[in-house]
Amino acid sequence: HDKWEIHPSELMILEELGSGQFGVVRRAKWRGSIDTAVKMMKVGTMSEDDFIEEAKVMTKLQHPNLVQLYGVCSKHRPIYIITEYMKHGSLLNYLRRHEQSLIGNMGLLLDMCIQVCKGMSYLERHNYIHRDLAARNCLVGSENTVKVADFGLARYVLDDQYTSSGGTKFPIKWAPPEVLNYTRFSSKSDVWAYGVLMWEVFTCGKMPYGRLKNTEVVERVQRGIILEKPKACAKEIYDVMRKCWSHGPEDRPSFRLLKDQLATVAQGLTD
């Protein structure tokens, strides 16, 4: 019996949580009491057999700052992907909705960044690359817990508008030079994206580079022009962001190092 295979009869499907490029995601109760989110994968949007194979690995990735994959319903189409439920939805929407109460609270904003860093440090330790880290792909639960979601799923997207760096859906604004030029993903390209996520957090959900077109952003990133310091951000926090945007991946800190650096900054805030 495959542990990661969930029988649909164990799910009581409830309200819709949203719909992305993969189809609808709904809240569900699993085995009567466990709150879950169920992705009902629109056929043709993802290479399902490859994903189902990978799901066995993903269910083993367990950390307080990763949205837990509980399992899949893979015996029918569409397949279902069942994960942990996070009641406040995406970090991006949370930042935008709570800007007034968040903007002055540097300690809370920094804590959100540190939680994401812890989840990413765990993935880094397991040689697992996210490939689309951004505030929109993190989720907020009770007591301001923040978790990284949908890690690794980018590999199974079939839409080449999303997968190719020239595509209209490619996350250009979160991509470092080596990804823009050679789609060379690594934990260090996740670190670049993490720097942009920190910028999103300290601007309470602004769009990086404003309304600049993707071509203009590519040009700037390749010339070494980086995002400006957000007003609500202390200089030593911006210094950490800038290190994440080092042109060469080898000059960027690891998530492991970032975790220690941010903890030191957080300590400095409370002293």
Ligand SMILES: Cn1cc(-c2ccnc(-n3ncc4cc(C(C)(C)C)cc(F)c4c3=O)c2CO)cc(Nc2ccncn2)c1=O
């Ligand atoms: C687990 N989970 C998922 C979602 C939820 C809902 C709709 N779309 C998504 N998304 N969002 C983004 C997304 C992105 C990808 C990439 C491959 C990285 C491009 C792949 C996905 F499969 C998704 C997905 O399914 C999510 C994120 O997986 C919402 C939750 N919660 C709430 C609560 C209140 N209001 C709204 N959502 C929740 O707890």
